[in-house]
Amino acid sequence: MRPILECQRLTKKYGSFFALSELTLSLDRGQIVGLLGPNGSGKTTLIKLANGLLNPTDGHIMINGLAPGTESKKIVSYLPDRSFFSEHMKVKEIISYYTDFYDNFSTDRASKMLDTLEIDINSRFSALSKGTKEKVQLVLVMSRDADLYILDEPIGGVDPAARDYILQTILTNYNENATVLISTHLISDIENVLDRVIFLQNGQLALNETVDDIRLKYGKSVDALFREVFKC
Amino acid sequence: MPWNLDNDRPIYLQLMERIQHDIISGVYQPGDKLPSVRDLAVEAAVNPNTMQKALSELERCGLVYSQRTSGRFITDDTAMIKKMRTELAQEHIRDFFDQMRKLGFSDRDTLEMIRDTIRGINNETNT
Amino acid sequence: MLGKLIKYDLKSAAKIFFLLHVIYLLICLVARFFYMDRLRFEEPVEPLVFSLILFVTLMTLLISALSIFTWMQVAFRFYRNLFSKEGYLSWTLPVSAPQHLWSKIISGYILMAADLLILSAGVLLLVTGDNVTSAYSMIADELENELGFSLGSFVCLLFITCLINCLCTVIMLYFSILVGQLFPSHRVLGAIAAYFITSFVVQILTMLLMLVFGFFPGYRGYSSAYGLDYTIRLLYMSLILMLIVTAIQYIAAHYIIKRKINLI
Numbered sequence: 001m002r003p004i005l006e007c008q009r010l011t012k013k014y015g016s017f018f019a020l021s022e023l024t025l026s027l028d029r030g031q032i033v034g035l036l037g038p039n040g041s042g043k044t045t046l047i048k049l050a051n052g053l054l055n056p057t058d059g060h061i062m063i064n065g066l067a068p069g070t071e072s073k074k075i076v077s078y079l080p081d082r083s084f085f086s087e088h089m090k091v092k093e094i095i096s097y098y099t100d101f102y103d104n105f106s107t108d109r110a111s112k113m114l115d116t117l118e119i120d121i122n123s124r125f126s127a128l129s130k131g132t133k134e135k136v137q138l139v140l141v142m143s144r145d146a147d148l149y150i151l152d153e154p155i156g157g158v159d160p161a162a163r164d165y166i167l168q169t170i171l172t173n174y175n176e177n178a179t180v181l182i183s184t185h186l187i188s189d190i191e192n193v194l195d196r197v198i199f200l201q202n203g204q205l206a207l208n209e210t211v212d213d214i215r216l217k218y219g220k221s222v223d224a225l226f227r228e229v230f231k232c
Numbered sequence: 233m234p235w236n237l238d239n240d241r242p243i244y245l246q247l248m249e250r251i252q253h254d255i256i257s258g259v260y261q262p263g264d265k266l267p268s269v270r271d272l273a274v275e276a277a278v279n280p281n282t283m284q285k286a287l288s289e290l291e292r293c294g295l296v297y298s299q300r301t302s303g304r305f306i307t308d309d310t311a312m313i314k315k316m317r318t319e320l321a322q323e324h325i326r327d328f329f330d331q332m333r334k335l336g337f338s339d340r341d342t343l344e345m346i347r348d349t350i351r352g353i354n355n356e357t358n359t
Numbered sequence: 360m361l362g363k364l365i366k367y368d369l370k371s372a373a374k375i376f377f378l379l380h381v382i383y384l385l386i387c388l389v390a391r392f393f394y395m396d397r398l399r400f401e402e403p404v405e406p407l408v409f410s411l412i413l414f415v416t417l418m419t420l421l422i423s424a425l426s427i428f429t430w431m432q433v434a435f436r437f438y439r440n441l442f443s444k445e446g447y448l449s450w451t452l453p454v455s456a457p458q459h460l461w462s463k464i465i466s467g468y469i470l471m472a473a474d475l476l477i478l479s480a481g482v483l484l485l486v487t488g489d490n491v492t493s494a495y496s497m498i499a500d501e502l503e504n505e506l507g508f509s510l511g512s513f514v515c516l517l518f519i520t521c522l523i524n525c526l527c528t529v530i531m532l533y534f535s536i537l538v539g540q541l542f543p544s545h546r547v548l549g550a551i552a553a554y555f556i557t558s559f560v561v562q563i564l565t566m567l568l569m570l571v572f573g574f575f576p577g578y579r580g581y582s583s584a585y586g587l588d589y590t591i592r593l594l595y596m597s598l599i600l601m602l603i604v605t606a607i608q609y610i611a612a613h614y615i616i617k618r619k620i621n622l623i
Contacts, residue, residue, distance in 0.1 A: 014543070032279055053450050053622040073453040084447035086371065100363050101452045164277065171274045192243060192278045212242040212282065221239035 009059035037200035077146035247286035364462035400494035
């Protein structure tokens with residue numbers, strides 16, 4: 001089967017700064033992948049390139065064999081690292097927006113999850129707390145039946161209890177052929193749900209291995225390995 | 233409630249041990265149907281593929297078997313579960329004696345202490 | 360998809376737009392019945408002229424404020440939907456970049472044209488009282504003779520030009536904002552600079568063309584017989600020029616939005 005995400009010598013420059021340099025990488029379907037690296041290592045740049053928010057300086061990025069575009073956007077569900085809904089919209093308006101634009105969006109699933117979280121769909125987005133906003137966004141993103149979920153810092157701003165709920169949401173909602181790419185700093189919190197981790201360093205690939213291989217090979221957790229590799 | 237897992241050993245091994253323990257200690261009865269991979273993974277808060285791998289390994293040992301359409305079941309072979317239980321007990325005892333030896337107790341001393349402890353417990357319950 | 364984009368865009372713009380324009384119409388209505396209808400033109404005296412000047416000034420200010428508001432709303436919505444944090448949602452919809460541009464052109468045009476229509480309707484409301492029309496009919500022939508064409512046909516022509524001009528304004532706005540996106544560290548400043556530079560270039564071009572084709576009244580000699588002809592030719596020429604400039608701006612905007620967008 002075709003890899004769901006493929007980069008070939010992918011390069012992105014901001015002025016004279018290389019945010020990504022000649023990154024070659026391929027992700028198969030059916031796994032949960034952690035995208036890890038210190039600040040400025042190129043995680044968000046890679047994610048934005050995959051979503052067509054940036055144009056590469058050089059090289060290629062392919063989603064299911066296609067350059068990012070209308071077709072790829074139908075199968076990629078993206079959670080940015082910031083709140084991205086128009087503040088004056090009500091939660092239920094955002095839901096109908098998703099229903100209108102994404103064929104693979106399940107209104108049922110979203111309503112059920114919002115119900116469990118006791119979020120009132122009549123409230124305006126601007127009236128919600130920061131943590132609740134993040135939850136609403138994640139619920140909408142995970143309510144799509146996508147082939148690739150790209151989650152940029154999904155657990156950054158929420159309390160540990162909500163973190164467990166979010167991880168559970170991710171685990172219950174993706175299907176076996178889908179891939180989930182999660183970028184985060186909080187490695188120990190999500191380590192157990194990952195198949196594989198990718199370490200980025202200075203815009204280049206530093207490591208690409210399965211979690212259990214890392215534990216077998218190095219006898220330590222991914223978190224401990226990360227601290228060792230990126231020691232300041 | 234996520235399962236307690238160590239940080240330094242492969243996760244699938246720890247999942248195997250945990251399920252094995254649940255079978256031996258009777259949480260799952262022989263012939264019981266196991267929850268789906270997805271449900272177990274969510275319960276343990278681990279990756280479904282890792283859970284799948286753990287279950288496949290358990291299948292290889294013969295502790296669980298799968299029926300193509302209806303899911304995975306605990307083995308009916310009670311003799312096997314019993315044997316495994318004994319083995320696990322023996323392992324714990326060996327570990328225990330190892331620990332005691334490290335503390336400087338001879339096996340005889342240890343055995344004596346065990347008798348004393350049991351007697352103490354019995355006395356407490358009698359009075 | 361295009362329809363849905365336009366629908367959501369107009370829906371979120373509608374509330375404040377309608378609120379302000381309804382207030383405007385109410386003001387016109389009140390002014391018509393409590394001010395215009397009470398004017399007596401039979402004996403023009405100084406206080407009447409003075410109060411009329413004041414009233415016309417106030418109405419001009421109100422109308423300018425509303426058109427500037429609509430103009431800003433169109434610019435601001437384009438920027439906010441596509442290039443602020445909301446862009447993260449817009450750009451991940453299964454919609455192509457030119458579709459985004461077109462949806463914004465259409466919704467922007469609808470807002471601008473609705474603004475023009477409502478403003479004109481308000482003015483019409485003000486000047487259609489019996490006292491005004493009968494006063495005008497007294498001087499209509501004289502005025503027509505002086506101008507060389509009727510006021511009605513002139514207003515119609517002006518209105519149509521303005522309707523077409525709305526489209527040019529919308530595209531010029533988007534073009535400028537998109538050019539601004541090419542300067543990653545000065546996006547807003549870049550947009551403002553692009554706007555003023557293009558306006559300046561268009562003005563120079565107009566002047567040059569007018570000079571070349573001999574459109575300056577002083578150069579050719581103004582006479583009332585040529586009035587309509589002259590005005591219409593002037594309107595046509597500036598219209599054609601605007602359409603050419605707009606076409607160029609659209610092509611540039613299309614290229615930038617398709618190939619050159621990098622969201623911060």
